Amino acid sequence: MYACTHSGVVDSWHIGGVSGTRREIPNDPGRKERILDAALEVIAEGGVHKTTHRKIAARAQVPLGSLTYYFDGIDDLLAQAFARLADTMSLLYRQTVQAAESMAEAEEAVVELICGPAYATDREMTLIFEMYAYANHNEAVSATTRAWLERSRDSLALHFTPGVSRALDALIEGWPMHRAFDDAPLDRRLVAETVHAIVSAAPRLSIDTV
Amino acid sequence: MYACTHSGVVDSWHIGGVSGTRREIPNDPGRKERILDAALEVIAEGGVHKTTHRKIAARAQVPLGSLTYYFDGIDDLLAQAFARLADTMSLLYRQTVQAAESMAEAEEAVVELICGPAYATDREMTLIFEMYAYANHNEAVSATTRAWLERSRDSLALHFTPGVSRALDALIEGWPMHRAFDDAPLDRRLVAETVHAIVSAAPRLSIDTV
DNA sequence: TGTAAGTGTGTACGCTCGTACAGACTTTTC
């Protein structure tokens, strides 16, 4: 019986001088993760509404039964896939912001997050749209999304005041969304100047005075 | 045979002195629109991935066969439902912006669009998420979405320069999205001050100088 | 009234879906 808290731990030991090896990782070490990655690919290609166990299994090159073995149904699988996406994206977000060592660099980092495509490529934007949509109908994914937004704001708070962080975060959310549908590429200078305008207004943003 | 370009036109005429009346509107005048509204309700409740012909038919209180009579499959139905949503929202957006008669009122209109809930309630936000997600996998909905974004920017252009319009539009997109997942309500003063910061920076926004 | 055209629908079909589960397979222990 597979417990969903799969650790992947492998242990070797010696008993009475005899060296034994416990079965080397269930069978296929990274299988669960491979399934989750396959799920994200399938979602990116056809959307959640066309995502099925069979497509995921085929993409991950695992038998159909594997999915019911590792996950408690399709909702659980999707929730864990989106959680994996959120982890990856959050980390990238944080690394980008954290690397900045001055206010100028911090502003530049925000511009980078908005203009990409290092942070969010078309594929990631598609997945994010799917996640947001699905979150409105699934409590686990909703929690994942909230945690993600909170982590984003915390990352910005490394450099900016709370008010500025909220405003910039909204901008980082909204602008790439338009980029996803606009034909024209994003004007990097316009973005930079908008970011600067918000940052410069910090002393006047009310939430910071509370 | 029903042609999907249903006009709803009723015509009376006289031929050779005999007065005739063409059947007064197919049978159930607003049926097609009722089906589309029902579709949006079903989508709002369970998401596109749980939306089916049968649920829509039940919600609209029409027979199942009606849906295949009026629409060329589920993709067509969803596309027209989202087009209806976009029309409604676009109009509301434009009316809100257009009513402003000074720069101060224009800024206030933008704040209103962001903070709602007049413009976008939770239900509408859910539908918008679904539309964006679906647009990435359906050409017709993608076109509808692009047209919507363009109309939004045109509305803003009634009061603001192109650069400011783009920046504000991104903010109007992103901030309500966070509102949809945040526990805390939006701080209206912070929003107002952010909007003002962007508007005030207009002379320095590069796209306006081109 | 009879006929033709057009509008609308109940039913049924073929298909794919999620999921269950008997049992094959692998490793460990005796």
Next chain:
DNA sequence: GAAAAGTCTGTACGAGCGTACACACTTACA
């Protein structure tokens, strides 16, 4: 070597899906 424990999977089943279509119904006109 045999048994036990645990890991994994191929197959099958019931449910629900989109869609087609024969046919009922309504109206227009002869």
